[in-house]
Amino acid sequence: MVKIILTAGKASSSSKLVCYYNSLAENRAEDGKFTISDINPNQCTHLIYAFSDINDVNELVPTTTTDFQHYQSFNGLKTSNLQLKTLLAVGGTTFKTQKFSTMVSTKENRTMFIQSAITLLRQYGFDGLNLDWRHYGGAGSQPDNKQEFTLLCKELKDAFVVEGTQTNRDRLILTASVSAEKAVIDDSYEVAQIAMNLDFINVLTFDFHGPWENVTGHHSPLYQGSQDTGDKIYSNADSAMQYWRDQGAPAQKLIMGLAAYGRAFTLTSASSGVGAPANGTGEEGCYTGEEGFWAYYETCLYLEGVKTQWITDQRVPYATTENQWVGFDDKDSLDTKVNYLKANNFGGAFVWSLDLDDFSGQFCKQGKNPFISHLHTLLVADQPGSTTSAITTTTTTTTTTTTTSAGKPDTQFCIGKTSGLYPNPNDPNSFYSCFNNITYVQKCPSGLVYQDSCKCCNWPLVSVHH
Template identity: 30%
Template structure:
């Protein structure tokens, strides 16, 4: 499908933005304070005019006390000459944005959250301690990123216990005037294995759909779009944003509580043959690690735009590019705006960004600072 046929399909579906969504939830990876050059993003670099919420990623779970704990005390706290980023971050509330604390994430795993959620006593302790922790540092709410109930060593009982945990958290946080949302996996079938959607919905203020990483070098041996908006032409697939949104709505979630995921990074491959560089091209593994993010198979958007690519192709609401034996699937400003327009036309609450430090925050590439975040806002009708 060419760029113009993708646009035509978009128009035929009636997906031209006529209104605006309400939420732009911006995760900030606090580890960006340790990076150099264009990769360094401090709290002071966060543009609060382009976010309605900002989420500090991440805090963790102390298993012994069923309480929230800092995962990087030097970076997070002021004690022992620390950088005190919790307090700097929550001070952003003075600029009109809502600062939230993200708890969990991939590296935290699932097992200890499964254990904590398994009894009424431990759920209650966690909720009580969460309120105290948030109030101590000035956070206005909690973003729970348990990845994932019932998976990665968790229990089959997690699906039910997750509802009970959210019920407890929602009540305690609401009583304290604090908000509460969850991030959920987006792969097909997780509403059956991990999330009891109708039971969950009353106890969350929003749901961040992690609608990306449908394809990665760790799972695929052919090039594929990481976060396509729609399935490939004439193919039936659940590996796209629209399928995830429809699955959650069909399972009982109101569209107005859902947010699509906006990835500010790309997934990369090393091609088996540089002359075969379209979709479904054979690969030998992950792409070369970026100079700043230093993870094979992944590039931040600023690393993508700093590189020279032979060609960039837009297909199925996603961009991909190639050069030599390197291939990357990512959102560029055009497809990011399209994602925002999609969220509006589906009546969604908006979008959440993973994560803002991966944008071209310092205009390194010459296209203006924060091109992805600006384009998403435009698509959402907020600019």
């Protein structure tokens, strides 16, 4: 029996594109409703299912009973992308801090959580766990939570190693999503210690400013602004990423957060620049329904025909429409941010969240998933072992192809075919992954060939002559 390890070839360090699936988005009405079937499995290197819960006996559990079925569908996406990794997140903005505090407070409680996590992750086919540990050195937490989180990370990693060895399976991945605010970092994390046991760390480099303030400010600036004073000088992605690195986290383990949404303010004067007076909360998105929060596709809808302004020192855009001021990311700022993280050798980017992109393609007129697609092009598409060395869509007139080792791929191959994997008759080292009539060419690791019988990459069959 040959054990096949499906891994991509050696890629540059800044090649991760981690995408969150917000399970609550399926409850939105009409065009805002987003389900697992809307996820393109070929665009992100990692998908994180948000969120799960912790019960009264410190076990990792689904948030709702319907999540069990969703877990199966979510992990079924890997049949269309053999290199995709899936993780289950626990925590989130509405998660009660006390649950984490209780769980980490004793060795017994942590062990209960760890064992339940391994069981749940393996049962439903997840590749790892994401700890959404955001603000646990502050209000609602206990004084020892900082040190206890370090213990949790170490004990989880050790248990994952043992379980992987005993079952002869790839070790479960362990990651965390953490605050980008300097004061919270100091209060909540022993950075160097947790970094030793985490595979990567998602730094939440957004929501630095928002409608809770009385002047306008971009919620996800790359650099410090000329008007920033006091602690505000730390309220930018550059400061946060450098601080995490300087405290002892390896650069390649740090993943920079990108928000597929804007933060809106209501202006209260004729001024409309950065720092203009505002009464806080902006209007709610018509599909997302949260005040001052506009999905990427909602910004396209509201800003149609509106001129975008550029914040030169912070390298991000904003726009005003009537009395609404919104800061967001566009292709220019994404280009700048990706260039930044590559120049600093950071591990990649993560996006909150898939449902906020223009997943239907009807609002931004840039094709489906323009935010994620652009990041995929910048971070993933040119990497060895990439899931998209050739892409064509039926909705645009542009076709992008890359020659495989045995000639040009058939970019029209998947039109009219059921989503799934198919052999490439012109190159046994590669195969086609079809999704919604879009053709993706995937390559097996060096030396392996695609076998349709198992829908997997395997060693080539060798004839033995006596």
